[in-house]
Amino acid sequence: xxxxKPRALAIVHAETSTGVLQDLTGLAExxxxxxxxxxxxxxxxxxxxxxxxxxxxxxxxxxxxxxxLGAPPGLAPITFSERALERIRARKSKVQSWYLDMTMVEKYxxxxxxxxxxxxxSMNYALREALRIVxxxxxxxxxxxxxxxxxxxxxxxEAMGLEMNVAPEHRLWSLNAVRVPAGVxxxxxxxxxxNDSNIEIGGGLGPLKGKIWRIGLMGSGSSxxxxxxxxxxxxxxxxxxGFSCAxxxxxxxxxx
Amino acid sequence: xxxxKPRALAIVHAETSTGVLQDLTGLAExxxxxxxxxxxxxxxxxxxxxxxxxxxxxxxxxxxxxxxLGAPPGLAPITFSERALERIRARKSKVQSWYLDMTMVEKYxxxxxxxxxxxxxSMNYALREALRIVxxxxxxxxxxxxxxxxxxxxxxxEAMGLEMNVAPEHRLWSLNAVRVPAGVxxxxxxxxxxNDSNIEIGGGLGPLKGKIWRIGLMGSGSSxxxxxxxxxxxxxxxxxxGFSCAxxxxxxxxxx
Numbered sequence: 001x002x003x004x005k006p007r008a009l010a011i012v013h014a015e016t017s018t019g020v021l022q023d024l025t026g027l028a029e030x031x032x033x034x035x036x037x038x039x040x041x042x043x044x045x046x047x048x049x050x051x052x053x054x055x056x057x058x059x060x061x062x063x064x065x066x067x068x069l070g071a072p073p074g075l076a077p078i079t080f081s082e083r084a085l086e087r088i089r090a091r092k093s094k095v096q097s098w099y100l101d102m103t104m105v106e107k108y109x110x111x112x113x114x115x116x117x118x119x120x121x122s123m124n125y126a127l128r129e130a131l132r133i134v135x136x137x138x139x140x141x142x143x144x145x146x147x148x149x150x151x152x153x154x155x156x157x158e159a160m161g162l163e164m165n166v167a168p169e170h171r172l173w174s175l176n177a178v179r180v181p182a183g184v185x186x187x188x189x190x191x192x193x194x195n196d197s198n199i200e201i202g203g204g205l206g207p208l209k210g211k212i213w214r215i216g217l218m219g220s221g222s223s224x225x226x227x228x229x230x231x232x233x234x235x236x237x238x239x240x241x242g243f244s245c246a247x248x249x250x251x252x253x254x255x256x
Numbered sequence: 257x258x259x260x261k262p263r264a265l266a267i268v269h270a271e272t273s274t275g276v277l278q279d280l281t282g283l284a285e286x287x288x289x290x291x292x293x294x295x296x297x298x299x300x301x302x303x304x305x306x307x308x309x310x311x312x313x314x315x316x317x318x319x320x321x322x323x324x325l326g327a328p329p330g331l332a333p334i335t336f337s338e339r340a341l342e343r344i345r346a347r348k349s350k351v352q353s354w355y356l357d358m359t360m361v362e363k364y365x366x367x368x369x370x371x372x373x374x375x376x377x378s379m380n381y382a383l384r385e386a387l388r389i390v391x392x393x394x395x396x397x398x399x400x401x402x403x404x405x406x407x408x409x410x411x412x413x414e415a416m417g418l419e420m421n422v423a424p425e426h427r428l429w430s431l432n433a434v435r436v437p438a439g440v441x442x443x444x445x446x447x448x449x450x451n452d453s454n455i456e457i458g459g460g461l462g463p464l465k466g467k468i469w470r471i472g473l474m475g476s477g478s479s480x481x482x483x484x485x486x487x488x489x490x491x492x493x494x495x496x497x498g499f500s501c502a503x504x505x506x507x508x509x510x511x512x
Contacts, residue, residue, distance in 0.1 A: 064374065066374060072376065072377060072378040072379075073374045073375065073376050073377060073378075074330060074376030074378065074379055096352045096353070097352070097353050097355065099353070099355050099356070100355070118320065118322060118329045119329065120328065120329050120330030120376075120379065121328060121329060122328040122329075122330065122378070122379070122382065123328075123330055123376065123378070123379070126378065
C-alpha cells in the first residue's frame with residue numbers, strides 16, 4: 001500500500017527568477033508534523049542572506065558556489081540533518097542515479113573512503129579560498145553589505161521612477177527584480193547595457209518574460225561601485241531608447 | 257510488450273582497474289547488427305591511445321578531463337552519433353535524471369540555449385587550454401609518447417625481475433599494472449613510495465586487491481623523467497622491504 005503522506009516539503013529560499021525571498025519560519029514544524037523532510041534550495045541566498053540551517057531545522061539544504069559565495073560555478077554545497085540521514089539509510093529501493101546516490105557519497109565522504117567519484121579538486125580549492133574570503137569579511141558583515149547595496153539600488157531605481165517587482169518585505173538582496181516600464185523593449189535595453197557598458201543583467205522568465213529585469217548583486221559583485229555603475233548605465237540605456245528619467249545616483253549615494 | 261533485444265553494448269576502452277586495453281574492432285558491427293548502440297568509456301584512453309570514435313563507429317563515447325588530456329578533474333567530454341541522437345529524440349518515457357537528461361542538454365548546447373545548468377566555466381577554460389596543449393604536441397605524437405614511456409617502464413619493470421599483469425598485446429600505455437611479488441606487502445611499498453618519494457601509485461581493486469600496483473603515466477605525467485623516477489623509487493622501496501632486485505634504469509634508458 002502506497003502511503004499518501006508527504007515525504008518532503010521542498011522550497012526555494014531565494015527565488016532567482018522572481019527576486020523573492022521565502023520566509024522559512026515555521027516550515028520545519030509544518031513538515032515534521034506530517035513526517036516530511038524540509039528541503040531548502042539556498043542557491044542564491046547562502047553567503048548573502050541568513051539561511052539558518054539549524055535555526056530553521058532544515059533537513060536538506062543545498063546551494064551553489066557561484067552566487068553569493070563568490071567562487072566559480074561547478075559545485076553544490078549540501079548538508080543533511082540526522083533526520084535526513086536516517087531517511088537515506090533506511091531506504092529500501094535502489095537509488096536511480098549514481099550521481100546523487102547519497103548512500104554511496106556518504107561512504108566516500110566518510111571514513112570508509114569507498115570510491116564514488118573523482119573529486120573536482122581545483123573547484124574544491126576554489127571554494128575553500130572563497131570561504132576563506134567569506135570568513136575574512138565575516139558572514140554577518142557580508143549579509144549587511146548585500147542588504148546595504150540592495151537598499152541603495154532600490155533607492156536609485158525608485159528615484160528614477162521605476163518600480164521593484166517584489167514587495168519590500170519579500171525582496172532578495174542578491175537578485176533585484178525591476179519592472180520594465182510600459183513601452184520599453186526589455187531586450188533592447190539589456191543589449192545596450194551589455195554592448196555599451198559591459199553589464200549583463202537577466203531578463204524575466206516564463207510569465208515574467210519581457211516584464212522584469214533581474215539585477216544580480218552577489219558576492220564581490222555586491223558593491224557600491226556596481227550599484228552606481230548599473231544605475232547610470234540603465235539611465236543612459238533607457239534614454240537611448242526614448243525613455244527619459246531622472247538619475248538614481250544621488251538617492252543611491254544617500255543610502256550609504 | 258517489452259523487447260528482449262539488446263539496446264546497448266557498453267564497454268570500457270581503457271580499463272583503469274586492471275590496465276587492459278579493449279580492442280574495439282568489430283564491436284560496432286556486432287552491436288548495430290542487433291539494433292544496439294555501441295557505448296564506449298574512453299576515460300583513461302582519450303589523448304593517450306587512439307580511440308577512433310568515427311573509425312570504430314562508436315555511438316556514445318565519453319571520457320574524463322583528468323587522465324590523458326591533462327586537465328583538472330570535473331568534466332566529462334561526451335559525443336553522440338546520429339544514431340544515438342535519433343534514439344534519444346525518439347524516447348517516449350521521461351528521463352529519470354535531470355543531470356543526464358540529454359534531451360534537455362541538447363537544447364541547451366544547441367541554438368535554442370534553453371537553460372539546463374550553469375556551466376562550470378573555469379573548468380571549460382581549463383579543458384580548452386589542455387586541448388590547446390594536446391594540439392600543440394599533436395595527437396599522434398602524444399600517443400607515441402604515451403607508448404614509448406610505457407615501453408620504457410615495462411623494460412625497467414622486467415629488468416627488475418617483476419612481471420606485468422597484462423599480456424603485451426592488451427596493455428594500456430596510460431595505466432601500467434605490475435604484479436606485487438610474492439611475500440611483499442603491497443600497501444607498505446605504496447606507503448614508502450608516497451612518503452619517501454612523493455609518488456602515489458594505485459593498489460589493486462576487488463579480486464586484484466593486494467596483488468597489483470597500478471602506475472599511471474598519463475598526460476604530462478607520461479615522461480622519461482617520471483619513468484626513471486618511479487623505477488628507482490620502487491627499487492628502493494622494495495629493498496627497504498627486504499626484497500632486493502636489480503635496477504631497471506638501464507633497461508628503461510635503452511628503450512629511448
